[in-house]
Amino acid sequence: MDLSKKRLFLLDLDGTIYLEDSLLPGAAEFLEDVRAHGSAVRYLTNNSSRGVDAGLEKMRRLGIPAEREEFLTAVEATVHYLRTSRPAGEAYFAVGTASFCRQLRQAGFDIRETPDDDVGAVLVGFDTELTYRKVEDACRLLCRGVDFLATNPDLACPTLYGFMPDCGSICTMLQGAAGREPHYIGKPDPNMIRLALEQTGCAQSEALMVGDRLYTDIACGVNAGVDTALVLTGEATAADAAVSPTPPTAIYQDMAVLLAAIREARR
Template identity: 40%
Template sequence: MKNYKGYLLDLDGTIYHGTRVIPEAITFINELNKRGIPYLYLTNNSMVTAEGVADRLSGMGIPAKPEQVYTTSMATATYLADQKEKDKTFFAIGETGVFEAMNKEGFTYTENNPSYVVVGLDRQFTYEKLSIAARAIRNGATFVATNIDPALPTENGFLPGGGSIVASVTTASATKPTVIGKPERIIVEYALEKLGTSPEETIIVGDNLLTDIQAGVNAGIDSLLVLSGYSTKDDADKYEVSPTYIEESLLTWIQKMPS
């Protein structure tokens, strides 16, 4: 096992299940802090801010600061700011996380001929919002999706995810978006830049082969599948690509970490 100098950590299924913390996760984070190994909580959740994620984790007893959180909304705003091809106007279907991230990058919200249309999960999604987005895209706006997760895991089962809304905008506008979140490499590359470690010395940790592990493959970094959430060992045996490591829990990983 390599002595990794940076960790990108998934949340749901890896650190917690809905409102319930995974006990091994606290031990794992404490071990990273003890060793002085930097890490980022890397999430496809576009609805909340980094501060909101950190507050939630802290409330569960998990050490977390806003600067240790990187969301798909943050990556989306950074990606669009890097384009520098159009004026910085946008229309968004999303929640607080999207709007705050875009505002921090200097973008201005408009429903009239925006340069960019950003789509994430929006629990107040309406036909009117769909109409504005589709019309703007057909008129030349760049279409960007924070993520295309089809479902959102909750303590009450799976609910429609951001991908369900992205699919409706894709259909209405006859245009496919640029996708930022996991499993795409875009969010991983920005996260590495924020973390300050190279791809060769960083590992991504998660419970989902389709998002977390595939993101590692797409970005060319090592990956650890923990069997505490979505994907099983049987899933991993059948999947087209393999994680670098598979562990029953974060606790068994700690026991194997080089001293």
């Protein structure tokens, strides 16, 4: 992999750029450097608990300049999937935050908060406002036979204290209760990367996917045919990468070490 040829950096956020409200080592310097050299940045996040506006506000609060068009989220991927792959006018029971439901309604979808007879699918996101009532209603619908959709398979979201259950863990609970497997929409599906390549006009060989999860971030890059870099600041370890069915092209301790490798490659 020739890092000097990369001009599109596809970056995960949680566990890669920051943990909660703390920037990870080298993240700010990395972003400043690649922008100064004319490279494009796209933030690819499976976090569906908040919208792009919240993501923008957080980055700016952390002192990182960011633009709306740089964010490609699981919600946007979900909107695209629902518009292109599901029946028009279908009703969805959402297991997600108020922000998640609001974004879907603003996109024109019929989002329900009760297990109505005309609901066509259960749609699960990273729900930091999860209640047992939502779980029970989702199971009622799944046992009835409606479709099971989810924004992403991430099992854990990294925090300063360790990890908290993400969308994949919620789905595992529902799967265990209802005996149904979900269709996952976000990473590792390659559509977010394909959209980023289209937006920037970059070739696959010019892109680098950087993330902390093997089965979402790195697998997404592999599925899209781009080089990948695993950073060890979140979920995965080097030992995990050694046995992964989708190993990364390279492994770096953090964004600071990746930046040093890019600078060395430019010489």
